[in-house]
Amino acid sequence: MTAIDRLFPRPAEDLGDDELLESLAVPPGPWLRVNFVSSVDGAATSDGLSGGLSGDADKRVFELLRRLSDVVLVGAGTVRAEGYGPMRVSEESAAWRVERGRPAHPVFAIVSGALDLDARSPIFTEAPVRPIVVTTERSTADQRARFEPVADVVVAGAQTVDVGAMLAAIAERGLDQVLNEGGPSLFGALVAADRVDELCLTVSPVLVAGDAGRIARGTLGGGRDLTLAHVLHSQGTLLLRYLRAR
Numbered sequence: 741m742t743a744i745d746r747l748f749p750r751p752a753e754d755l756g757d758d759e760l761l762e763s764l765a766v767p768p769g770p771w772l773r774v775n776f777v778s779s780v781d782g783a784a785t786s787d788g789l790s791g792g793l794s795g796d797a798d799k800r801v802f803e804l805l806r807r808l809s810d811v812v813l814v815g816a817g818t819v820r821a822e823g824y825g826p827m828r829v830s831e832e833s834a835a836w837r838v839e840r841g842r843p844a845h846p847v848f849a850i851v852s853g854a855l856d857l858d859a860r861s862p863i864f865t866e867a868p869v870r871p872i873v874v875t876t877e878r879s880t881a882d883q884r885a886r887f888e889p890v891a892d893v894v895v896a897g898a899q900t901v902d903v904g905a906m907l908a909a910i911a912e913r914g915l916d917q918v919l920n921e922g923g924p925s926l927f928g929a930l931v932a933a934d935r936v937d938e939l940c941l942t943v944s945p946v947l948v949a950g951d952a953g954r955i956a957r958g959t960l961g962g963g964r965d966l967t968l969a970h971v972l973h974s975q976g977t978l979l980l981r982y983l984r985a986r
């Protein structure tokens with residue numbers, strides 16, 4: 741397994757999964773964590789995908805973040821671009837969760853204002869847990885009816901998803917720990933609504949240049965201050981954890 745060291749706080753070498761999980765623990769109650777990977781020059785993609793930026797350390801933490809979450813929230817653009825399948829954690833993560841009285845797999849929640857998804861996709865037909873589809877009034881009743889046999893359909897907002905209504909619908913289902921895996925449009929909406937509690941950002945030791953986008957899009961009235969919670973390191977990759985300064 742790829743060694744991951746902690747540089748800040750309390751430097752320590754070769755952290756085990758238990759230590760990493762402890763470092764990533766969140767307070768009880770609703771919590772929105774976002775996880776992204778970026779190049780050193782701020783690109784969110786390489787050749788149109790995030791995979792080219794990710795390495796072993798990022799993949800290890802990516803899986804541990806899923807292990808800790810009740811629901812994994814992803815924008816439809818990312819689902820389409822990255823070819824997401826059903827939301828399943830590794831066998832080890834599933835066993836860890838079951839031992840703690842939690843469902844083996846987190847819920848998959850997909851945000852699509854236009855409901856531009858295929859209800860016959862394995863995302864839905866092979867889902868270990870019934871997914872949630874969050875859409876807007878832009879989707880038609882017919883489109884929504886196609887998803888009802890395979891997912892909980894939440895209509896939140898008219899043209900764009902109302903983040904507060906979406907998070908309330910998730911919380912109503914008893915799902916506290918929300919992990920957003922992107923993409924940049926959805927992250928921008930979450931930041932604009934000031935609902936992001938935490939950002940886990942992997943900085944990969946590579947320069948991409950070109951015209952790749954950043955990890956967040958959209959407009960924001962003023963910045964959002966963050967505080968640094970930890971810095972992990974593995975073979976030139978930095979794994980940063982920031983919390984919203986309240």
Ligand SMILES: NC(=O)c1ccc[n+]([C@@H]2O[C@H](COP(=O)([O-])OP(=O)(O)OC[C@H]3O[C@@H](n4cnc5c(N)ncnc54)[C@H](OP(=O)(O)O)[C@@H]3O)[C@@H](O)[C@H]2O)c1
Pocket residue numbers: 775776777778783784785788789790793814815816817818819821822851852853854855856857876899900901902921922923924925926927929955957
């Ligand atoms: N570096 C990383 O860690 C990382 C992580 C994730 C994604 N990415 C990359 O990001 C790119 C995709 O970017 P993206 O901005 O298109 O991703 P995205 O945010 O996942 O998807 C945008 C789409 O999601 C839906 N959506 C998101 N926010 C919405 C809102 N507030 N209201 C209504 N609908 C909303 C819409 O779907 P409909 O069009 O269906 O209405 C929208 O077109 C891909 O190249 C992917 O590889 C990188």
